[in-house]
Amino acid sequence: MSANANRHQLCAVEDLDPGERLLKTISDREIGVFNVDGEFHAVANYCVHAGGPICEGRLSGKVTGEAGEWERDWECEGEILSCPWHGWEFDIDSGEFLADSQYQLITYETEIEAGTVYVVLGSA
Amino acid sequence: MGRDAPPDPETDQNRSFERASEVHDRIRTNPSVYPSGWVEQVRFRERYDLPPFRPPRFADGTRIRECTEALESEFGVEVGFTAIDIDEGWRVEIGRDPAFAIDRYRDDAANTVIEMTAAEFEERVAKAISKR
Numbered sequence: 001m002s003a004n005a006n007r008h009q010l011c012a013v014e015d016l017d018p019g020e021r022l023l024k025t026i027s028d029r030e031i032g033v034f035n036v037d038g039e040f041h042a043v044a045n046y047c048v049h050a051g052g053p054i055c056e057g058r059l060s061g062k063v064t065g066e067a068g069e070w071e072r073d074w075e076c077e078g079e080i081l082s083c084p085w086h087g088w089e090f091d092i093d094s095g096e097f098l099a100d101s102q103y104q105l106i107t108y109e110t111e112i113e114a115g116t117v118y119v120v121l122g123s124a
Numbered sequence: 125m126g127r128d129a130p131p132d133p134e135t136d137q138n139r140s141f142e143r144a145s146e147v148h149d150r151i152r153t154n155p156s157v158y159p160s161g162w163v164e165q166v167r168f169r170e171r172y173d174l175p176p177f178r179p180p181r182f183a184d185g186t187r188i189r190e191c192t193e194a195l196e197s198e199f200g201v202e203v204g205f206t207a208i209d210i211d212e213g214w215r216v217e218i219g220r221d222p223a224f225a226i227d228r229y230r231d232d233a234a235n236t237v238i239e240m241t242a243a244e245f246e247e248r249v250a251k252a253i254s255k256r
Contacts, residue, residue, distance in 0.1 A: 023207035023214070028179060028189045029161035030236065046165065048172045051234025056210045106168055122160065 010117040042119045044106035052085030144233045148176035175233035186242035223252040
């Protein structure tokens with residue numbers, strides 16, 4: 001751990017390729033860290049809906065389109081996290097529930113230093 | 125071990141755990157004496173009207189934190205839990221080295237339970253450390 005008592009080492013950058021995740025308990029928290037195209041996102045492993053293990057869910061994308069238009073697009077591949085219990089979907093970066101942004105997962109800041117990924121607790 | 129399954133009240137109702145609601149209330153009313161991760165969970169669950177929080181435990185009800193802290197103090201090495209491939213499940217790491225796999229689940233109140241007793245866990249950790 002660094003001089004910042006809230007900063008905890010997660011893994012080496014090289015140990016988590018894009019699209020991969022790591023779950024870890026830190027200070028009695030269950031935290032998932034995800035490499036999304038080289039950006040690291042850390043999320044508490046509890047869904048807002050029923051407390052399910054959200055970080056063990058599927059990563060995918062989302063369908064977008066304009067109201068009243070037939071055309072639809074598939075976007076944000078690998079950035080949408082769905083809960084394995086009931087399928088609630090969240091933006092991995094903001095932690096927001098796609099259907100209603102007032103519901104939000106606990107997220108934490110991540111930092112990279114000297115090839116190591118850190119999570120900063122208390123940054124939710 | 126597979127992914128966590130949805131809670132099954134039928135299988136959890138007879139477990140002799142301390143009531144989650146009582147633990148939750150104690151943390152809520154006196155947050156300064158409890159670990160920040162527990163307080164964070166209590167506040168999260170109250171915000172979204174989720175089931176009460178109970179700190180992660182072993183199958184016999186022993187809190188994981190208390191057990192791992194005692195082991196870390198005794199052996200002078202970090203004891204943690206990690207899942208790298210979620211389909212392969214969680215494992216125990218000792219000094220950041222993989223030691224052995226564990227089964228775990230979320231109970232009817234969405235709280236984590238490890239499927240072994242604290243005594244079994246202590247024995248396995250001690251054995252793993254002796255082989256290092």
